[in-house]
Amino acid sequence: MVLPLSQRERKVRILGIDPGSIVTGCGVIDSDGMRNIYIASKPIRVQAETLPERLKLVFEGITSVIHQYQPEAVAVEKVFVNRNADSALKLGQARGAAIAAAVTQGLPVSEYTPRHIKQAVVGKGNASKEQVQHMVRVLLNCQQNLQADEADALAVALSHGHIGGTLGRIVESSRPTAHKRKRR
Amino acid sequence: MVLPLSQRERKVRILGIDPGSIVTGCGVIDSDGMRNIYIASKPIRVQAETLPERLKLVFEGITSVIHQYQPEAVAVEKVFVNRNADSALKLGQARGAAIAAAVTQGLPVSEYTPRHIKQAVVGKGNASKEQVQHMVRVLLNCQQNLQADEADALAVALSHGHIGGTLGRIVESSRPTAHKRKRR
Numbered sequence: 001m002v003l004p005l006s007q008r009e010r011k012v013r014i015l016g017i018d019p020g021s022i023v024t025g026c027g028v029i030d031s032d033g034m035r036n037i038y039i040a041s042k043p044i045r046v047q048a049e050t051l052p053e054r055l056k057l058v059f060e061g062i063t064s065v066i067h068q069y070q071p072e073a074v075a076v077e078k079v080f081v082n083r084n085a086d087s088a089l090k091l092g093q094a095r096g097a098a099i100a101a102a103v104t105q106g107l108p109v110s111e112y113t114p115r116h117i118k119q120a121v122v123g124k125g126n127a128s129k130e131q132v133q134h135m136v137r138v139l140l141n142c143q144q145n146l147q148a149d150e151a152d153a154l155a156v157a158l159s160h161g162h163i164g165g166t167l168g169r170i171v172e173s174s175r176p177t178a179h180k181r182k183r184r
Numbered sequence: 185m186v187l188p189l190s191q192r193e194r195k196v197r198i199l200g201i202d203p204g205s206i207v208t209g210c211g212v213i214d215s216d217g218m219r220n221i222y223i224a225s226k227p228i229r230v231q232a233e234t235l236p237e238r239l240k241l242v243f244e245g246i247t248s249v250i251h252q253y254q255p256e257a258v259a260v261e262k263v264f265v266n267r268n269a270d271s272a273l274k275l276g277q278a279r280g281a282a283i284a285a286a287v288t289q290g291l292p293v294s295e296y297t298p299r300h301i302k303q304a305v306v307g308k309g310n311a312s313k314e315q316v317q318h319m320v321r322v323l324l325n326c327q328q329n330l331q332a333d334e335a336d337a338l339a340v341a342l343s344h345g346h347i348g349g350t351l352g353r354i355v356e357s358s359r360p361t362a363h364k365r366k367r368r
Binding site: 051053055081083084092093095096097108109111 | 272279
């Protein structure tokens with residue numbers, strides 16, 4: 001895929017999030033649409049006794065990553081739930097807190113389907129989870145071990161980078177004009 | 185139920201929230217554990233094209249009510265989902281954003297089961313939704329029409345007031361000590 005010149009020239013810092021009720025993965029990359037550079041990744045462990053405390057950990061964890069790495073865009077996997085309603089509620093709560101953290105920082109949030117992510121990272125819409133995680137390491141030239149949640153978060157960030165904000169189902173939040181990000 | 189003297193003497197301002205993916209109800213009351221005074225209620229309509237925008241409306245709506253009415257405690261109905269997983273995910277996302285808004289304002293958040301709410305408001309754990317909404321108006325001497333979401337939000341606030349923070353399954357978030365609320 002050949003991206004427009006403007007996109008190839010401009011490096012964008014992207015935060016990928018893989019929300020979960022036990023661990024929420026975060027991955028930050030720089031992408032010019034062709035080359036991608038690994039910046040950081042971490043699993044936010046959501047270990048607390050009560051639901052409000054767990055959601056606070058998700059919200060504050062994402063907010064802290066945004067403050068530390070100053071991404072310009074956020075990407076989240078679009079989920080299709082076929083598990084039981086109780087798991088879906090728990091996942092929904094974590095997603096709600098994570099996405100709220102990103103939009104309240106004035107960042108545009110895009111959602112990508114699992115098929116789009118696999119297509120962008122492996123080139124095959126029906127690739128296995130292991131193939132995606134392997135290609136994340138290859139594409140980012142990542143030496144260290146990545147946990148599954150980190151790799152999944154980096155995969156959705158890569159999808160946003162590859163797709164360059166023009167393809168896929170882009171879901172952009174309104175970005176308050178008063179909110180300025182300091183980056184190089 | 186006779187509450188301890190300290191609780192009967194002290195008036196607490198409580199925000200009840202009834203999160204929903206289309207409308208999130210809010211209700212604010214003052215309660216000394218015996219008498220309850222209606223302060224305000226409103227439905228936050230979550231009408232926006234994208235999920236991030238909708239979650240932003242929920243988060244900012246709750247934050248704005250907290251800033252305007254300065255509650256000291258927040259109460260939310262504990263949900264048990266038996267509907268399909270997709271509805272549960274949507275409800276979960278709204279709950280996640282709403283609860284995150286309250287905890288990031290440093291407020292303790294309590295969850296009450298539907299049974300507890302019905303018991304507290306009607307005196308019968310298996311009361312109908314209509315009975316609960318009727319008793320909310322009676323207990324708060326409310327003249328104006330209340331939408332169902334507002335009445336449900338006021339019902340959970342009343343449960344917290346009645347129960348006085350001592351009964352029910354109280355789920356209290358950690359409250360940052362640096363966060364001070366200005367109230368009389």
